[in-house]
Amino acid sequence: MSGSPPELPIEVLDALMPTSVRLVTNRRGSMVWEVESGRGHYAVKLGYPIEATADWPAQPWTALAPAREGAVLHRLGFDDCAYGEWERGTWNFQPWHEGPDLYKMWELCRRRDSPIAPNVGVALECVSALAELHAKGWVHGDVQPAHFIIGLERTHLIDLALARGGHIPKGYDFPFRGCLVHYEAPEIARSVLATGEAKPTQKADIYALGASLLISATGWRAVEYPDDAPRPVQREAVAAGKRRPVKAPGELGDLIEVMLSHAPEDRPTIYEVGKALYCL
Ligand SMILES: Nc1ncnc2c1ncn2[C@@H]1O[C@H](COP(=O)(O)OP(=O)(O)OP(=O)(O)O)[C@@H](O)[C@H]1O
Ligand SMILES: [Mg+2]
Numbered sequence: 139m140s141g142s143p144p145e146l147p148i149e150v151l152d153a154l155m156p157t158s159v160r161l162v163t164n165r166r167g168s169m170v171w172e173v174e175s176g177r178g179h180y181a182v183k184l185g186y187p188i189e190a191t192a193d194w195p196a197q198p199w200t201a202l203a204p205a206r207e208g209a210v211l212h213r214l215g216f217d218d219c220a221y222g223e224w225e226r227g228t229w230n231f232q233p234w235h236e237g238p239d240l241y242k243m244w245e246l247c248r249r250r251d252s253p254i255a256p257n258v259g260v261a262l263e264c265v266s267a268l269a270e271l272h273a274k275g276w277v278h279g280d281v282q283p284a285h286f287i288i289g290l291e292r293t294h295l296i297d298l299a300l301a302r303g304g305h306i307p308k309g310y311d312f313p314f315r316g317c318l319v320h321y322e323a324p325e326i327a328r329s330v331l332a333t334g335e336a337k338p339t340q341k342a343d344i345y346a347l348g349a350s351l352l353i354s355a356t357g358w359r360a361v362e363y364p365d366d367a368p369r370p371v372q373r374e375a376v377a378a379g380k381r382r383p384v385k386a387p388g389e390l391g392d393l394i395e396v397m398l399s400h401a402p403e404d405r406p407t408i409y410e411v412g413k414a415l416y417c418l
Contacts, residue, residue: 145169145184146159146171146173146182146184147184147222147224147229149220149222149229150173150182150229150231153177153220153231154173154175154177154180154182154231155175155176155177156173156174156175157174157175157176158173158174159171159172159173159174160172160173162181166188166200167185167186167187167188167197167200167201167203167227168183168184168185168186168200168203168204169183169184169185169186170182170183170184171183171184172234173231173234178218178233178234179233179234179236180231180232180233180234181231181232181233181234181235181296182229182230182231183203183204183207183229183230183231183232184204184224184226184227184228184229185200185201185202185203185204185205185227185228185229186200186201186226186227187200187201187226187227188200199312199315200227201226201227201228202227202228202309202310202311202312203228203299203300204221204227204228204229204230204299205221205222205223205228205229205230205307205310206228206299206300206306206310206311206312207221207230207232207297207298207299207301208220208221208222208228208230208232209221209306209307209310210276210298210299210301210304210306211230211232211298213303213304213305213306214271214274214276214298214304216232216233218232218233219231219232219233228310235287235289235294235296236287236289236290237287237288237289237290237293238287238288239283239284239285239286239287239288240260240264240283240284240286240288240350240351240354241283241284241353241354243257243260243288243354244256244257244260244354244355247354247355248354248355248356248357255387255388255390256351256354256355256386256387256390258390258415258418260288260293261351261390261415262412262415262416263286263288263292263293264286264288264293264295264347264350264351265347265408265411265412265415266292266293266412267286267292267293267294267295268281268295268343268347268408269408269409269412270295271295271301271303272340272343272407272408274303275303276301276302276303276304277301277302277303277338277339277340277342277343278295278298278300278301278338278343278346279300279301279302279314279317279338279342279343280297280299280300280301280317280318280321280346281295281317281321281343281346281347281350282317282318282320282321282346282350283350283353283354285297286350300314300317300338302314302338313335314335314336314337314338315330315334315335315336316330316336316373317338317346319369319372319373319376320349320353320359320360320361321345321346321349321350322342322345322346322373322376323341323342323345323346323376323402324345324376324377324378324379324400325342325402326338326342327373327374327376327377328373328377330373331370331373331374331377339402340407340408341402341403341405342402343408344397344405344406344407344408344411345397345398345399345402345405347397347408347411348360348394348395348396348397348398348405349398351386351390351394351397352384352385352386352394352398355386355387355390355391355394356384356385356386358382358384359382360381360382360384360398361375361376361379361380361381361382362375362380362381362382363375363376363380379400381398388418389418390415390418393411393414393415393418397411
């Protein structure tokens with residue numbers, strides 16, 4: 139790690155007084171930094187608008203995402219977080235969670251002819267993290283393998299920028315326009331295609347968790363479409379329920395199939411998923 143760069147907003151520098159700073163990612167309107175300081179270990183997120191290109195419309199909402207997430211974290215009762223504004227958008231900081239994500243965790247299971255099966259305990263950890271959010275009456279809206287950080291003591295479900303379930307300050311709120319298509323439930327894809335927006339639900343989170351477990355265990359997406367297909371074409375395939383004939387091994391595989399049910403009402407709740415896993 140190197141010394142603190144000038145890119146971090148002054149309020150963040152004042153609050154955290156970093157001793158070391160590392161840029162983790164900078165893509166799609168969002169920068170994430172890992173910051174160590176006398177106060178603790180933090181993730182700092184900075185949002186900025188995505189300009190229009192030949193392939194993309196402008197996406198000004200990415201500038202608001204960190205403040206929106208900060209408001210969600212406060213609503214959920216996490217105190218060791220803050221959020222505010224910088225020249226190009228908004229920022230937040232939150233505790234850093236150490237550990238591999240779900241996709242990384244199951245890397246060895248995905249090798250061809252691997253004798254290692256996906257660990258049910260890890261799946262249960264992810265279920266617990268989502269169950270905690272659902273129990274509070276919230277919806278995550280952006281469940282994906284990279285958002286489960288498998289820690290030694292517990293698993294954390296990160297990136298609550300699209301979560302819904304409580305009041306968000308008006309100036310930082312924006313409509314839900316779908317998530318990463320690989321994890322998007324058919325009814326969400328259909329609504330985004332029809333209106334540009336959708337209503338995230340707990341049942342859509344279950345589908346996304348099923349798709350996350352499937353890709354992490356097997357390396358395959360739940361739905362069949364070419365890698366380079368334009369986003370609306372991907373969404374058409376999801377909306378039509380063009381499932382790939384791929385299954386995770388054993389009873390975990392059977393459970394994932396039900397989570398990926400086309401009709402939301404056929405999907406189990408997160409508690410039912412937990413109970414089923416617990417019995418495996
Ligand atoms: N609290 C945290 N603890 C540990 N790592 C984190 C934390 N927050 C973010 N990260 C890391 O930064 C990455 C991006 O964070 P996050 O998903 O919250 O931001 P994002 O703007 O939504 O990015 P993306 O568009 O890739 O989803 C995560 O995949 C993770 O590696
Ligand atoms: Mg994210």
